[in-house]
Amino acid sequence: MSEPSRFDSLLDRALVTGEVPPEATPEERRELEELLVAAGVIRATSAAIDAEAAKSKPVTRARFERFVQQAGRPATAAPWGRRPFRRMFGLPRGLALAGSAVAAGLLAVVLLVVSQGALDSTDTAVAEVLQPGDYVQLDGIVSDDSGEGEGRVLTLLTEFGSVRVSLSPGASVTAGDSGEPPARFRPGDNLTLSGNVSGDRSVLAHAVALLDHDGQPPTMMRPRHLGRQSPGVTGRVVVLAVTSDGNQGRVLLDAGEGRHYLVTVDSESISKLITASTHAPGARVTLSPHEGDRPGVFTVAVDSEPMPGHRMHGLRGVILEHNGDSLEVETARGRFTVTLTDDTRIILAQSGLDRAEFMADGGGVGHHVVVVGPIHDDTAAADVLAVGPRATGR
Amino acid sequence: MKLAVREAEVPFHESAADGRLEAEGLALRAAARDPDAWAEIFEGHYRTVFAFVRFRLPGSDEAEDIAAQVFETAYSRADHFDYRGVPIEAWLIGIARNLVRDHVKKLSRRPPARELDEETSVALPDATSLVDLHQDIGAAMRHLTEDQQTVLSLRFLLDRSVADTARLMNRSDDAVKNLQRRALAAMQRALLQSDYREERP
Numbered sequence: 001m002s003e004p005s006r007f008d009s010l011l012d013r014a015l016v017t018g019e020v021p022p023e024a025t026p027e028e029r030r031e032l033e034e035l036l037v038a039a040g041v042i043r044a045t046s047a048a049i050d051a052e053a054a055k056s057k058p059v060t061r062a063r064f065e066r067f068v069q070q071a072g073r074p075a076t077a078a079p080w081g082r083r084p085f086r087r088m089f090g091l092p093r094g095l096a097l098a099g100s101a102v103a104a105g106l107l108a109v110v111l112l113v114v115s116q117g118a119l120d121s122t123d124t125a126v127a128e129v130l131q132p133g134d135y136v137q138l139d140g141i142v143s144d145d146s147g148e149g150e151g152r153v154l155t156l157l158t159e160f161g162s163v164r165v166s167l168s169p170g171a172s173v174t175a176g177d178s179g180e181p182p183a184r185f186r187p188g189d190n191l192t193l194s195g196n197v198s199g200d201r202s203v204l205a206h207a208v209a210l211l212d213h214d215g216q217p218p219t220m221m222r223p224r225h226l227g228r229q230s231p232g233v234t235g236r237v238v239v240l241a242v243t244s245d246g247n248q249g250r251v252l253l254d255a256g257e258g259r260h261y262l263v264t265v266d267s268e269s270i271s272k273l274i275t276a277s278t279h280a281p282g283a284r285v286t287l288s289p290h291e292g293d294r295p296g297v298f299t300v301a302v303d304s305e306p307m308p309g310h311r312m313h314g315l316r317g318v319i320l321e322h323n324g325d326s327l328e329v330e331t332a333r334g335r336f337t338v339t340l341t342d343d344t345r346i347i348l349a350q351s352g353l354d355r356a357e358f359m360a361d362g363g364g365v366g367h368h369v370v371v372v373g374p375i376h377d378d379t380a381a382a383d384v385l386a387v388g389p390r391a392t393g394r
Numbered sequence: 395m396k397l398a399v400r401e402a403e404v405p406f407h408e409s410a411a412d413g414r415l416e417a418e419g420l421a422l423r424a425a426a427r428d429p430d431a432w433a434e435i436f437e438g439h440y441r442t443v444f445a446f447v448r449f450r451l452p453g454s455d456e457a458e459d460i461a462a463q464v465f466e467t468a469y470s471r472a473d474h475f476d477y478r479g480v481p482i483e484a485w486l487i488g489i490a491r492n493l494v495r496d497h498v499k500k501l502s503r504r505p506p507a508r509e510l511d512e513e514t515s516v517a518l519p520d521a522t523s524l525v526d527l528h529q530d531i532g533a534a535m536r537h538l539t540e541d542q543q544t545v546l547s548l549r550f551l552l553d554r555s556v557a558d559t560a561r562l563m564n565r566s567d568d569a570v571k572n573l574q575r576r577a578l579a580a581m582q583r584a585l586l587q588s589d590y591r592e593e594r595p
Contacts, residue, residue, distance in 0.1 A: 008571040012556070035575065038582040042550040045531060046445075049551065053444040056458040060444075060465075064436055067466045068429055222455065 007031075015039060055225070062127035062201065069200065125222050126161040128262060129252050130201045134241040135194070135345055135383055137372075138163070138203075139281045141215035142189040154185060154205075156193075159218045159238050159260065160252060164202035165193065170381075172313055172374030175210040182210070190215035192279060194313065194372065194383060196343060197241075206383055207313040207374045223252055223260040233261065233287045234303065240280035242270055242384060246345035251280075251300065253287065266290055268349035269300035274386040275350075275370050277305040278314025315371040315380055318391045319364045327382075329369060337379045338371050344382045351387040358387060366390050421482060425472050435482060436465055442552055443486055449547040450494050450535065460497055464490045484562045491544065534584035542577035549574055 010028060013021050018040075020032045130136065140156030140163060147153045154165040167173070175181040185191065190212045195205035235255035242249045249270040253261045265287075273280040284304045290297040315338070317331035327338040340346070348358055351367055358364045368388030373381045423431035443464050448457035467489050468475075475485055535543055541563070548559045549570075560570045 008568075008575065011575060012571070031579075034582045035578040038578045038585065039550050041531060041585065042449075042546055042581070045449075046551055046553075049445045049448050050441065052448060052454045052457070053441045056444060056454065056461070057440050060440065060458055060462045061436060063462050064432075064465050064469075067462075068427075068432060068469060071427075071469065 011035060059128050066127070066200065125220070126163060126201055128223060129160045129239055129241070129250075130163070130197045130203065131241065131243075131250075132197050132199045132201065133244045134197045134250075135244075135343075136197055136203060136239060136241045137192075137194045137280050138239045139190070139192045139211075140165075141187075141217060142185040142191060143187055145185040153202075154191075156191065157218055157220075159220055159254065160223055161220060164200075165195070165205050165208075166202060167208065168195065168204045168206050170374065170376075171195075171205055172207045172376065173210075174208070174313075181208075185210065186213065188215050189213055192281060194279070196383075206381070209313070221254075221258060221260040223262040225262055234284065235259075235261070235287075237273070237280045237283045237285055240270070240273055242345045242347075244343070244345070246270070246347045246384075248297075251285070251287075251298075253285070261287075263287060263298045264296055265298050265300050266349070267347050269298070270345075270384075271347045271349045271386040271388070272300060272302055274347070274372060274384055275316075275388060276302040278316070278370060278372050313372060313374060315369075315375065317369060317371075319367050319369050319387075322363055322365055323361055327364075327369070327385075329371065334378065336371075336375070338385070339379065339381050340385065341381060344373075345384045347384065347386045350389060352389065353387065417481065421475065424482070425475055427469065427472050432465075432469055435468075435486075439483060439486055440465075442483065443490055445551050446487055446490050446547050447494055449531075449551050450543055451497070456497070460490070460493050463493055467493070481561070484564075487548075487562055491540070495540065531581075534581055537584035538577060538580050541573060542580055545570060545573045546577050546581065 007028060010021050010024055010032060014032050014036055018036065020029050020036070024032055138156075138158060140158040142154060143157050143162070144155040145152070150166075150169065152167055154167075156163045156165055173181045189210055191208055192211055193203070193205045193208040195203045195207070198204055233253070233255055235253040237251055238254050238260070239252035240249060241251075247267050249265050249267070251263050251265050251269075251273075253263060255261055273283060273285070277283055282305075283302055286301045286303055287298045288301065290299055315329055315331050315333075315336055317329040317336070319327055320330050320335070321328035325340040327340070329336050329338050346355070346358065348355065351358070351364065353364060353367070364387050367390050370386045370388070371380050371382050371384075372386075373383035420431055420434060424435055440461065444457060444461040447460045447464070448454065451457045451460065464486055468486055475482075538546070544563060545559060548554045548562060549556070554562065556567050556570050556574075559565075559574075560567045563570065565573070
């Protein structure tokens with residue numbers, strides 16, 4: 001090495017210009033060239049790291065917002081000693097549940113501990129999957145059901161983290177084969193639900209159905225984005241989310257072998273999923289790249305529908321009348337009045353209609369339609385309305 | 395409560411270019427845990443914090459987690475922050491250094507087999523990952539001291555001047571230049587080492 005001050009000056013200039021100054025001696029030139037290579041290698045990673053930072057920023061921002069929000073409440077736990085969420089799970093899968101009060105009690109304790117431990121550590125995954133304003137369909141295992149009336153809050157364990165669920169006024173709560181839902185859910189109850197994501201990433205449920213009492217604590221996985229065009233990925237739908245305008249959605253897919261992917265899907269795919277089963281979680285699908293010029297957007301082919309128990313809160317029929325915000329729909333179960341609200345996601349991808357045509361009085365009459373939302377007697381409030389092609393002979 | 399956010403990422407030292415008063419005002423609001431101030435700090439410094447952390451860790455997921463912890467830690471300790479001595483950026487980088495150091499220590503204490511199991515349980519090798527940080531650098535970094543890693547990340551990843559780097563590291567300009575030279579030389583040696591090449595998968 002040459003004298004520090006002279007060499008440092010040469011290095012300063014070389015780092016700025018990228019070239020070795022002409023006055024450098026052969027020995028200095030050799031050393032400077034080596035150092036420039038090392039600096040260049042580091043600089044070359046900058047763009048890649050910037051891309052990672054940009055990708056992670058929304059998720060981290062959501063986590064930080066939630067942290068600030070929680071820190072503002074009294075008796076908030078200190079953030080230190082946060083444990084990686086991967087360590088929190090891996091519970092024994094053989095917990096015997098069925099019908100045993102002792103087992104149910106044990107599960108309650110385990111689920112409570114798991115959910116509390118998971119709340120902070122899975123924030124990232126929850127924030128990624130649940131975007132404020134989206135309509136979502138998901139399944140989960142109850143770990144807690146507390147509060148009364150409008151203050152009632154369920155805590156659900158899902159494959160992407162712990163989700164807080166509140167029930168909207170007028171929410172439809174049903175119980176599969178047994179009909180009457182329990183006054184309160186028990187830890188271990190397996191629920192399927194739909195609703196809108198609030199600003200704090202909790203879900204305001206419009207419809208909840210109890211599937212069974214034998215839910216196993218899910219193995220939680222951190223979803224990955226399937227950003228590249230990777231055709232032929234198959235798996236089970238874990239979550240369907242629909243944006244507020246209904247033009248786009250996201251699917252959280254369990255592709256097996258520990259792989260969970262979060263993908264953006266087009267409105268036609270949402271329509272296919274809704275039409276196939278009204279409740280997408282559980283359906284097996286194949287993802288294909290969007291054929292248009294929408295990089296990163298996928299289309300979905302439904303390979304098999306979910307188990308029958310997952311179908312809920314849906315109507316399938318033909319639109320008979322359309323006046324303002326009200327539709328008359330003829331179904332195999334009779335005639336229903338369907339109300340459209342400001343939050344209704346109207347998906348027209350398979351109808352051949354544009355929004356103006358459909359929203360006009362009489363728009364969509366004679367078309368197939370699938371309605372998803374809470375149903376009371378012969379009326380339904382549409383969370384999602386998937387309008388299909390015109391029915392034959394109409 | 396939703397934090398008000400700005401879309402543009404503006405380096406703190408630029409956003410506060412209008413003067414110390416603005417920066418000091420932000421620091422005072424941050425110390426009072428004003429959500430808007432923290433939104434501004436997050437927006438202004440996230441890229442810097444993430445890049446600083448990411449440069450020293452092998453995976454994007456853990457870098458994201460540590461970066462989040464940096465802001466959470468800073469927020470929790472906001473009332474201990476004294477703007478008069480340290481700019482916010484230097485404070486955040488100081489927290490990041492400590493968290494990365496702790497994280498690396500934990501990783502080094504972990505039995506290899508268990509580490510492999512845990513990593514594969516949540517971070518499977520993913521062909522769809524957006525970015526594969528240059529493996530050469532990741533391995534070469536193990537041959538550098540913490541100060542050498544810091545000076546390289548500040549100078550060449552975050553593009554800070556010698557003077558800024560000196561301020562952030564609480565060193566003199568000459569000390570930074572000297573450290574930078576030794577760090578680049580160490581990096582270059584590490585990149586060329588034949589035993590390092592054998593480590594590559």
